[in-house]
Amino acid sequence: MRKSTIVLVLAVCLVALFAVTAGPASACTYFGWYSPGYYANHDWPVASVYVAGIWYDQADVQPLLLTPTRDKTYTMFKAVVTARLNDQASTYPKIDAGEAWLFAHPLGSGVTGNMDAWSGSGHGEAICNALMATFIW
Numbered sequence: 001m002r003k004s005t006i007v008l009v010l011a012v013c014l015v016a017l018f019a020v021t022a023g024p025a026s027a028c029t030y031f032g033w034y035s036p037g038y039y040a041n042h043d044w045p046v047a048s049v050y051v052a053g054i055w056y057d058q059a060d061v062q063p064l065l066l067t068p069t070r071d072k073t074y075t076m077f078k079a080v081v082t083a084r085l086n087d088q089a090s091t092y093p094k095i096d097a098g099e100a101w102l103f104a105h106p107l108g109s110g111v112t113g114n115m116d117a118w119s120g121s122g123h124g125e126a127i128c129n130a131l132m133a134t135f136i137w
Helices: 003-022 036-041 058-066 072-086 089-104 124-132
Strands: 048-051 054-057
Touching: 036 058, 036 072, 048 058, 048 072, 054 058, 058 072, 072 089, 072 124, 089 124
Parallel strands: none
Antiparallel strands: 048 054
16 A cells, blocks of 8 residues: 555544544433433433332333422432433432432432421432532523
């Protein structure tokens, strides 16, 4: 091969490599900072998600992601599920805190916004806000 041909082939390979690694992300290949509403209406990158010791299927969780409720355990659940699906290493400590809170206050246990578990020493609201601050709304 001629030297100019080799240089051209290498240049094309580098351009192709750059386009693959640094090009725009599509929803098909990248799940990063999406909201509960996004995951309620789109396919997940996994078939199920593990939250506070329980496996949940996409079909079971998607309706919960859009359902408004006064029970703050569902608010925390939405935040933890979304953070798990976004799967960003920077949120792992926040996910752990959210799951610890859900272990102490299981899904559907009726925690309301004025209860100590949420707005007081239980720190539920602060944990949930920290999780929700990591995704696009």
